Amino acid sequence: MRYVYYALLFLLLLPATALAQATGSLAGKVTEARTGEAMPGVNVIITSLTRGAATNIDGDYDIQGLPAGTYDVVAQFVGFKDNHQTATISAGQETVLNFQMDEDLLQLDEVVVTGQAASTEKRKLSANVEVLNVRDIEEAPVTSVDQLLQGRIAGSSVRLQSAQPGQGALVNFRGVTSVFASQTPVIYIDGVRVDNSTGTSQSLGGETTSALSELLTSDIERIEVTKGGAASTLYGSDAANGVIQIFTKRGIAGSPTVTLRTEQGVDLPVSKFLLDTGFAFPETTTDSSHPDFDKTSFIEDEILKSGHYQNYYGGISGGNAALTYNMSGRLQNGTGVQPSNENSIYALRGNIQASVSEKLTASFSGAYTHSNFERLNNGTAIADPLTTFEVGDAYFFSGADSFDEALRLFLLPSIKENVNRYIFSTQLQYRPSALFSSSLTAGVDSRDNEQRVLNPSEFDIISGDDSGSLNRYDRNFVVVTLEAVGTISYPREGSITSDFTFGAQGFREETSIITANGETFALPGTEDFDEAGTITASEARSQIFNGGIFFKEQLGIGDRLFINGGLRLDGNSAFGEDVGLQAYPSVGAAYSISEENFFQGIRTIVNDLKLRVAYGQTGKFPTAFARDVTFQAVSFRGESAPRFDNPGNLDLKPEKTTTIEGGFESALFDNRFSINFTYYTATTKDALFSVPEQPSTGRGTQLRNIGQIDNKGIELAINARVINRPGLDLSLGATYGWVENEVTDMGGAADFNVGGSSVRAQQRVSEGMPVGVWRPTIPFDSNGDGFLDDSEFQFLDETPYPTQTGSFNVSLSLFRNLTFFALADWQAGSRVFDWGSHWAQFNGLERAPRPTRYDLDGNPILNSDGEEVKFSTTQAGVALLQDGDFLKLREVSVRYGLPRQFTNRLGLLSASVFVTGRNLLTFSRQDLVDPELAGLTSGGGLQLGGEQSITLSPPRSFRIGLEVQFK
């Protein structure tokens, strides 16, 4: 594996400095063709000289020191078509060249980096890369990137966990490719891999916190998404889930521009999925002598509350041709919609980009985020206030005789978490000539969190503690990334062009988790372990290194056919000793057929048509140390007592997903309609299964590469500009995704469960079925007399995750200043396990209807009171599987930009007011569980979601905000 390291070192030293001279200058203004407004941040580039500049806030650019001559100059901006013009530079003179930019519905000229190693226009890509640009990001009423992805990426499934702070979504692209590993895509920020774990704390009833929650959307310029397959191949053993690459904002040259933004808002709890205390406590709420008489909506009235949200952002950006900067700070606070859910975020970010020379650019981006928040027990825990009130256990577990007293007891625990996170990225870009460019990226994500759970002694009756307890969970995570890439572009002109990219990339992850527990505290108010009667601690550490070298060739033929071929070779410290380097090849073609002469006849109708096809492999490396034979000792009566741990596997290697995909992108009817379609099949071979050893060996389970999982599906995105005239612009868009998943080979391993309830409804892995398909107990008629008299496990067609997803969006712009945006997303094909209705059964509550049980003679079975007996939830687990279809009106935003005349008078560059709403409406086929929520996701590894206790939906949020910019 050291070869990778040496390759990295060598490439690290490649960039070197050089200088050149020039004698003229080029300047001008860039405006939007439709509105005439100045466009800041547009890149104006003389490609043959590899020189360029970005426009300032007024849309002006200036490139100094150009040698005399005639050049092709291109202006580029995300979401707009490239604008090429010719300029003649004379020594000692300034040449003026203005650009008017046309919007590009298809965005084939958009430049992406992810999976390409070097910047490449989308029209040259043989596999789809989705891009969210700054407008998508700034206008969305979301805090973190996972929320932003909802409804915006075709074919993705993004399910939030609950209303509690600190959590992240379950994100999935292109189906479940593994039965052991998390499906969360890997995430890079400015080229640096970051923590994407969705289980960063101890579970308190099933919910954990997530490292996604601090990936804030402020200061993001662009997000690129590849969903696995050929587009992700260059990420090798880590890319089967896809790659999300985030680029933060660089400064724009010009005098300092200050941006201030303030948001105030209200969060309203969603009680749609609660039957509340009128249902759960039919006896006391109807007994006029009981203190809880008539309190039929105690949860809604006394536990849930509306929350206050506030967010303040300040940023400054500017610079000159040699150095630009962008600095910002953000303060955010929310009180939450249930008790003990207050949360605060403090964030700082700084980006600096320096042109060391004309050929060498150095940039740095750094961010610090501090997040602290409180949480409630939630999930299956007895201590969970929401569940105990909803399912009728509040008196029983608290021992209280009134709701108020029970609630007081349930709210006694203090669950607090602090996160400190630093993400740094440094990049050197060296372009000694138009024929060769190179870059070096190094960076780190360091994330520390500390969770403290204090149960005071008064809570003993619920927790079972003896005089209180204190649990602390510290997780320290560091990942270091190093990447060096070089691209030789030769020939660059003519009918055949070539870009050959080579590089090395590696990362090292270290995780250290320390958990400590103190029990029995003599005095109240104690929050230190030292004062506990007994103290226990444990530790878990892992280290993993992954490194590889890669090559990629992109051959252009006639500037319309592009052949892409690539290869990554990977080594990884988790691979077994008998496993060598792993190769991940890719090959594909992109064909802009609409450029062909024969196409010109219909070009007025089909303005652009690009066809693409690709083959590519990606991988997923095994868990750290899963290859080793290990023993683990635990403390027992003062001795260190070893037992068998991991059985060991010398042949352990990554899961490999081979994707074949084809599709097209097309703009139609005068660029008013665009369509982007992909069909893919993805076969994961050597899928890792945690295989139980035979119990006679006394050893547990071992990861083995024995399985095969197939996915196939389509991704479709369409956009239509319905009205496009000065002063009025109306666009409609929709996405659709369908995926079919099947475990096609289990290598002889027995069926097993990956979630759910083992005795009621299992999330099952079984050959010929989708990963985690539901297998509940189902009542049936055993003797054909027409009456249900027995029950057995049967497979359903549904999974805990959706098989179809989609979204709709509407975008309206009026009189340049007023914009309106709405987004709705939907999912279908899943079922969700409703633990709450199961718990309710123990209190005689039939929250989810169950069928009557008959004897073999066809008579209903009666209990001692002569009442008909229903099948229990153990016998009729299917009754707990609720329909998972939903549609949510996810976002609505209205933004009004104050007129220039007004802002100029105030000395402002711009000012806008916005009103946004999120999670405004939910439509579902049942009202017992919110089908979106990932609910119980404790721990790492594969998380399919699709099961939850009584879990509060993310709130209905309203925000009003003001943003001003001035110099």
Next chain:
Amino acid sequence: MKDYQNHLARLSRWVLLGVLLTTLASCDFLDPTGVENPRTTDEDLAEAPEPTAALLPGLRAQFARAVGGVVIGTENASDNFSINGTGLGGNEMDFPRDIVPNTAIMNSTGQIGVYWHLQELRALADFVLDDIAPNDANASNEQRAEGHYYRGMAYLMQGENFIGVPVEPDGAPLSPSELLQRALTDLQQAATLAGGGEFATRAVAAQARAYRALGDGGNARSNAESALASGGADFVFLQEYDETSVDNGPNDYLVQRSLQEMQPLPRLDFLDPKYVGDESGIPIAKAEEMHLILAEVALAGGNETEAKAQLLSALAVTQGRPTEFLDDPDERLDNDLNERPHTSSITVAAEAGAPFKTGLVLDRPGPVDTPSISGTSVTDADINGATGTVLVELLYLMRQEILFVEGRRLHDLGIRLPVMLDELDTNATINEGDPVTQVSVPGYIPPQNELDLYNPLILYQDGALIATEVTILHNMNRILAEQRGLVISNPMLN
């Protein structure tokens, strides 16, 4: 000249880069590829100077897990306890005929895993005895004796409670008698190697139990007498736990009882809880059991006088055992949240028509004083007055009470458990429908969960006692006496 200088400058820059590269490459502190497993690998273990000694604490802990698993699992499947709530994965164990390889307690590899922990104990002992100790010059006879004892105990508990168990990968299941024979082989080696130490007595006492299970009265008697001779008249060996370590089923379900999952049959209420402290030990072998075995052997030989003498001895030892005081918060709720008997004025009959006995139910929640090693409701007069099947019934009752929560009752009832689902799924020689995959329940065991039931179910209304006489649905001790006879005479090995 200037060109030359530029050229020289460029060259020297590359030389410097080359030097830097070479220096960096030799810096191990910059090498990111090395990882170190924080756990002990097989390579680490190979370097241990005294591996047998290092692994023995692991065997001790695993023995504790196994005993915990057997006690929790088998007591719930027997009439001694019924399951309240969900903490044990549902109450399927209360319905003996519904027990399947996938029943939560059966298929668990966690603290309640009755099948798993015995297999792990036997496998770890195999590893220590067969792979490690032979190559360990520092392994002592005492260490080997302890290893053989634990393996013997694993076989013994498997032979008592299961229909059959494979003991090697893809091995055919061994029958109960084969398992018990293997237990004897190991226990005899343990006794020999122990050289008269603690493990010698433990091994001999366990042999008495194994011979009883095999129906070999002669050897059961000689070993029981030998254990009493070497261990002393009131010997007891306890498997102790501590609160916070190992998968501690005994602590969670028997000591802490935070959810009060395990509710005793009302006629055994006075014995519960048996383990009241964080470090309470579960008796593994004790003098009372030896007397009970000797009594059984005597009865099998038709010698009621000797049997009564042994029962009186067992009673005497029992009466000398300590009790422990506890302020018990247990509300005695059943699965439907009805209040089970928890008032001392309640009298209990062993079955319909049997006399109602006082003193079997204690007042709870509240202070209780319960036996921590042995207790019984049986008196000298009961023993002296009994004969024939009544005496056999009394023997079963004394075994039920004195060996309460020690994992013996299921064997006495004649119920044998199937293998766990993982075994069925992974062992090539075991197929669905094989005898070892199906619970074995004798015909005399009542249907459904009637082992655990009593009348009337509703005893309290608004907190007030409305019935004071409780009748257990089935007197299993009478049924056993009449229908099974003595275990030693009818070991039901197949």
